[in-house]
Amino acid sequence: MSSLSIEELTAAIQSGAIDTVVVAMTDMQGRLTGKRIHGDHFLNEVLKHGTEGCNYLLAVDVDMNTVQGYEMSSWERGYSDFELAPDFNTLRLIPWQEGAALVLADVQWLDHTPVVASPRQILRKQIANLEKAGMQAMCGTELEFVVYKDTYEEAWDKAYRDLTPVNQYNVDYSILGGSRIEPLLREIRLGMSAAGMTVESVKGECNLGQHEIAFKYSDALSNCDQHVIYKNGAKEIAAEAGYALTFMAKPNEREGNSSHIHLSFRGLNGELVMTDDSDKEHGMSELGRQFIAGQLTHMRELSLLFAPNINSYKRYVPGSFAPTAIRWGRDNRTCAFRLVGHGAGLRLENRIPGGDVNPYLAVAGIIAAGLDGINKKMKLEPAFTGNAYVSDSARVPSTMNEALDLWEKSAWVKETFGDEVQAHYANMARVEISAYAKAVTDWELFRNFERF
Known part of the structure; x- marks a missing residue:
């Protein structure tokens, strides 16, 4: 169950009660990574199209250093973007941060195919x-x-x-x-x-x-x-x-x-x-x-x-x-x-x-x-x-x-x-x-x- 509907989020942003939406994915280490997005921009753009992040988010060490050996992300491949596609079933308030909401995202390539080495996608499979x-x-x-x-x-x-x-x-x-x-x-x-x-x-x-x-x-x-x-x-x-x-x-x-x-x-x-x-x-x-x-x-x-x-x-x-x-x-x-x-x-x-x-x-x-x-x-x-x-x-x-x-x-x-998953991990x-x-x-x- 979602603790915050899109309609409730829209009303809260329009009233000023919420001004920030955190869009987050889970990296290999189980940490939340992503962006804090201004409320109006979230409603006008991210709600419809998602947002992007560098694909090195699933190809770095715990210190966020770029490392060798990952097929999906490297200097040779240019460290391009992938899409953070919000799963609105996860939308909720962040009560301990004033004016903030959170939504978790699935990770997919820009052609909308899944990034299979993403932890959330591995569980979904x-x-x-x-x-x-x-x-x-x-x-x-x-x-x-x-x-x-x-x-x-x-x-x-x-x-x-x-x-x-x-x-x-x-x-x-x-x-x-x-x-x-x-x-x-x-x-x-x-x-x-x-x-x-x-x-x-x-x-x-x-x-x-x-x-x-x-x-x-x-x-x-x-x-x-x-x-x-x-x-x-x-x-x-x-x-x-x-x-x-x-x-x-x-x-x-x-x-x-x-x-x-x-x-x-x-x-x-x-x-x-x-x-x-x-x-x-x-x-x-x-x-x-x-x-x-x-x-x-x-x-x-x-x-x-x-x-x-x-x-x-x-x-x-x-x-x-x-x-x-x-x-x-x-x-x-x-x-x-x-x-x-x-x-x-x-x-x-x-x-x-x-x-x-x-x-x-x-x-x-x-x-x-x-x-x-x-x-x-x-x-x-x-x-x-x-x-x-x-x-x-x-x-x-x-x-x-x-x-x-x-x-x-x-x-x-x-x-x-x-x-791919075996080699990645x-x-x-x-x-x-x-x-x-x-x-x-x-x-x-x-x-x-x-x-x-």
């Missing part, structure tokens, strides 16, 4: 494949973040060292711990609610200054849209209040920031295709078992979609509540996949992604793996009981190099996502790995400066 099979995906993402009393500028100037977390001890589920930062958490919750999201709850987490705000599940596309809007908006609200907030997967040696993804398939009319009351053990249908079997089969070759940065892989520490074992279990947080809920609430939680995940890519991977499990009628192994950390299970890749190798050599990835990983290999870290300085 998998949603369409699932719809052809008579199903839809419902999902919810759970983003954790750490808040510091320093501003973003102060954190930068300190080289991100010696920052002061808003809580200085573990406040997991602590009401008192949440109260210490409730004014900021409340501003974020109310802002997101006014932007059309259904807020469920907020709770403290294990790391110092770590919290999580949860939102109600919805269809896969709208939930990923809400994820990127919330992530961007939470940072904007925090910055305005004088805090720095990070979703970085592993900001320090304590517990990392996760982004658990809960997902289930339903029929096109909401039928509960993954449940079966006659299954006394888990209440799960054979289709549901095939869905989970697909996740287990394809998790390793999809790990690049769940863990897109060098830092992502540092979360996977035994006993940290981040998974290392590729197993599934009934309400077992030591497994990579956790089956929770009953009946209409039955769903699989993928515990692999961190807070740095691009939700469109991760959810596309989950849908594709589940659909393959169903199409091939894969058999599901028994639920794991006990501590999966100490099991002899297959493991979540421990490095980005390993994840890249699995992604790049996978015939199934090529068949499912296409040559392999190059993204190579760029990240190359940049890291050249960096001199604090660890190296302390270990080597005086001793060698």
Whole structure:
């Protein structure tokens, strides 16, 4: 559902209540990029024709440096434009910015064909494949973040060292711990609610200054849209209040920031295709078992979609509540996949992604793996009981190099996502790995400066 109609937007611009419309796409890193457009110009031009952006927006590193290796965008190809085509189902107010509205855009070439390596288009393709099979995906993402009393500028100037977390001890589920930062958490919750999201709850987490705000599940596309809007908006609200907030997967040696993804398939009319009351053990249908079997089969070759940065892989520490074992279990947080809920609430939680995940890519991977499990009628192994950390299970890749190798050599990835997408995100990983290999870290300085 749109929280703002075109008619409402037009009236608000004409009255002066809204003067700015943000048109944004999601880049490879899951960030919003785009333009702030004056309200009258939006009504007169962009509403009808969209707007343009340089195609390097899907071919740069995290620092916005142009890099080699992307087929779709290069100096040789002239870094031409592509079109940002607004999806008016996403139109909403930005309550935390005066006079502003936001609309997310699909990315297409100037001849109106889709840019297939765009994260939103990758998810759209998998949603369409699932719809052809008579199903839809419902999902919810759970983003954790750490808040510091320093501003973003102060954190930068300190080289991100010696920052002061808003809580200085573990406040997991602590009401008192949440109260210490409730004014900021409340501003974020109310802002997101006014932007059309259904807020469920907020709770403290294990790391110092770590919290999580949860939102109600919805269809896969709208939930990923809400994820990127919330992530961007939470940072904007925090910055305005004088805090720095990070979703970085592993900001320090304590517990990392996760982004658990809960997902289930339903029929096109909401039928509960993954449940079966006659299954006394888990209440799960054979289709549901095939869905989970697909996740287990394809998790390793999809790990690049769940863990897109060098830092992502540092979360996977035994006993940290981040998974290392590729197993599934009934309400077992030591497994990579956790089956929770009953009946209409039955769903699989993928515990692999961190807070740095691009939700469109991760959810596309989950849908594709589940659909393959169903199409091939894969058999599901028994639920794991006990501590999966100490099991002899297959493991979540421990490095980005390993994840890249699995992604790049996978015939199934090529068949499912296409040559262009496989090559595009392999190059993204190579760029990240190359940049890291050249960096001199604090660890190296302390270990080597005086001793060698």
